[in-house]
Amino acid sequence: MGTKRNQSTKSHSKKHSKVATRDKLQGQNPHKNQRPGNKKSVTAKVNCTGLTDDGKGIVQWEGKQLEVEHLLPGETAEITVSTSGKYVAVELKRVITPSENRVKPACSYYYECGGCQLQHMNGQAQMRFKQVTIEKLMEPFGKPQPILTMDHPYGYRNKSHTTFGLNKDRQIIGGLYAQNSHRLISMDRCLIHDPKADEIWQTIKDMMKSFRIQPYNEDTGQGFLRHVLVKVGKVSGEIMVVLVVASPVFKGKNNFVKALRKAHPEITTILMNVNNKNTSMVLGDQEKLLFGKGTITDTLCGLKFDISAKSFYQINPIQTEKLYAKAIEMAQLTGKETVIDAYCGIGTIGLIASQKAGKVIGVELNKDAVRDAIHNSKRNGVKNARFYQGDAGKFMVEMAARGEKADVVIMDPPRSGSDEAFLSSVVKLKPKRVIYVSCNPETQVRDMKYLTKNGYEVIGIQPVDMFPQTVHVETVAELVLK
Numbered sequence: 001m002g003t004k005r006n007q008s009t010k011s012h013s014k015k016h017s018k019v020a021t022r023d024k025l026q027g028q029n030p031h032k033n034q035r036p037g038n039k040k041s042v043t044a045k046v047n048c049t050g051l052t053d054d055g056k057g058i059v060q061w062e063g064k065q066l067e068v069e070h071l072l073p074g075e076t077a078e079i080t081v082s083t084s085g086k087y088v089a090v091e092l093k094r095v096i097t098p099s100e101n102r103v104k105p106a107c108s109y110y111y112e113c114g115g116c117q118l119q120h121m122n123g124q125a126q127m128r129f130k131q132v133t134i135e136k137l138m139e140p141f142g143k144p145q146p147i148l149t150m151d152h153p154y155g156y157r158n159k160s161h162t163t164f165g166l167n168k169d170r171q172i173i174g175g176l177y178a179q180n181s182h183r184l185i186s187m188d189r190c191l192i193h194d195p196k197a198d199e200i201w202q203t204i205k206d207m208m209k210s211f212r213i214q215p216y217n218e219d220t221g222q223g224f225l226r227h228v229l230v231k232v233g234k235v236s237g238e239i240m241v242v243l244v245v246a247s248p249v250f251k252g253k254n255n256f257v258k259a260l261r262k263a264h265p266e267i268t269t270i271l272m273n274v275n276n277k278n279t280s281m282v283l284g285d286q287e288k289l290l291f292g293k294g295t296i297t298d299t300l301c302g303l304k305f306d307i308s309a310k311s312f313y314q315i316n317p318i319q320t321e322k323l324y325a326k327a328i329e330m331a332q333l334t335g336k337e338t339v340i341d342a343y344c345g346i347g348t349i350g351l352i353a354s355q356k357a358g359k360v361i362g363v364e365l366n367k368d369a370v371r372d373a374i375h376n377s378k379r380n381g382v383k384n385a386r387f388y389q390g391d392a393g394k395f396m397v398e399m400a401a402r403g404e405k406a407d408v409v410i411m412d413p414p415r416s417g418s419d420e421a422f423l424s425s426v427v428k429l430k431p432k433r434v435i436y437v438s439c440n441p442e443t444q445v446r447d448m449k450y451l452t453k454n455g456y457e458v459i460g461i462q463p464v465d466m467f468p469q470t471v472h473v474e475t476v477a478e479l480v481l482k
């Protein structure tokens with residue numbers, strides 16, 4: 001995410017198209033065995049009785065449960081149901097009796113884009129939906145605390161990537177891919193992005209013509225500019241622009257950089273990243289600094305962090321401070337503990353924890369992030385933290401084999417969650433507390449089931465609204481050794 005762990009930097013290809021949903025029936029792949037010749041389409045009047053975990057309206061139709069995008073509980077609506085063999089596509093045609101929770105989406109691209117899924121609900125309904133979803137998922141462990149909400153839930157994303165293409169008239173357009181597709185939607189503003197980021201890529205789009213820069217075409221492999229990644233330091237105001245290009249030969253790059261800096265003197269660093277692979281990852285391996293120091297700084301919980309282009313950094317710093325404060329509170333540090341910060345990124349949680357701990361050991365897979373973590377440790381004068389590059393599971397297995405001790409493990413894995421190597425080593429190391437931060441409560445539940453079967457008990461769960469307008473929820477859970 002979106003969301004998080006999206007520094008893995010997949011392009012904005014998220015699910016769904018228009019208001020149509022293709023529903024899976026009997027758990028089968030909707031794209032298999034389609035017989036387009038055998039299509040049937042009917043209009044039906046339905047009542048929405050609830051929401052799925054991904055925010056779609058649940059309705060019954062001819063004895064089947066269907067999911068309708070953008071429909072709310074209590075609403076009556078007209079839908080089109082198209083069947084083709086065993087497969088069913090559902091489209092919301094018209095809401096007949098709107099819910100009192102329905103609002104007009106603030107974004108005019110909302111129904112086309114799909115990057116946000118909840119803009120048709122008012123803020124309270126969004127929070128209720130997230131709370132109930134987390135309560136259902138976490139049922140085996142107890143009742144979560146009320147979600148920590150965001151006062152101004154727009155413009156929060158400190159990182160954005162934009163893609164460029166040509167429209168029917170061969171004019172350059174820029175915007176985001178519709179969810180789960182590579183269909184580029186031309187837009188001028190994404191309301192959850194930092195507004196400055198959108199201004200900058202618009203300027204770049206306008207400059208492309210005069211600099212004779214063609215947008216990259218994924219299908220043909222022709223063209224040059226693939227994406228523009230903008231990262232903003234919300235506190236420092238520093239801005240990084242990464243031009244992701246298809247070839248290392250950037251003709252006129254000095255003039256381009258000069259012109260861009262003239263238009264946006266607020267940009268503090270510009271990099272070129274070469275991605276010449278046929279991939280949906282945004283960033284390639286080669287990076288070249290074109291201007292500035294190559295990193296931006298942000299402040300979180302009183303510490304300063306330098307962030308590189310490829311390092312993961314939480315995308316909503318206002319909510320991140322609330323999340324981290326909760327994680328540190330749950331860790332109950334007294335100044336003596338050995339704390340493991342697993343999946344540590346640029347060292348944020350570990351360095352904040354180091355002020356209240358005996359020592360901190362951080363482990364992270366991404367080389368650039370570990371370099372940032374070590375640098376950030378020095379930058380903040382932290383003497384009791386060490387950071388290591390490697391797979392967190394392997395690192396923990398080795399620690400356990402050496403008979404080392406840890407009092408607290410703070411873990412914050414990517415969306416896929418942790419793995420058995422890691423979790424079984426936690427069980428061997430027997431830390432008194434495990435603080436599990438997650439951007440995917442489903443994998444968190446899976447992993448916590450493992451830990452609770454092996455001696456731990458979940459004693460606190462705190463959801464945080466890190467990704468307003470979308471279905472994603474961040475949670476932090478506190479586990480103690482029984």
Ligand code: SAH
Pocket residue numbers: 005312313314342343344345346347348349363364365366369390391392393412413414
């Ligand atoms: N705790 C950090 C980063 C969390 S994101 C923060 O709050 O900012 C998850 C991190 O896990 C990413 O930095 C990613 O690079 C890292 N990661 C992914 N797989 C990993 C693995 N197998 N071992 C260690 N780190 C991993």
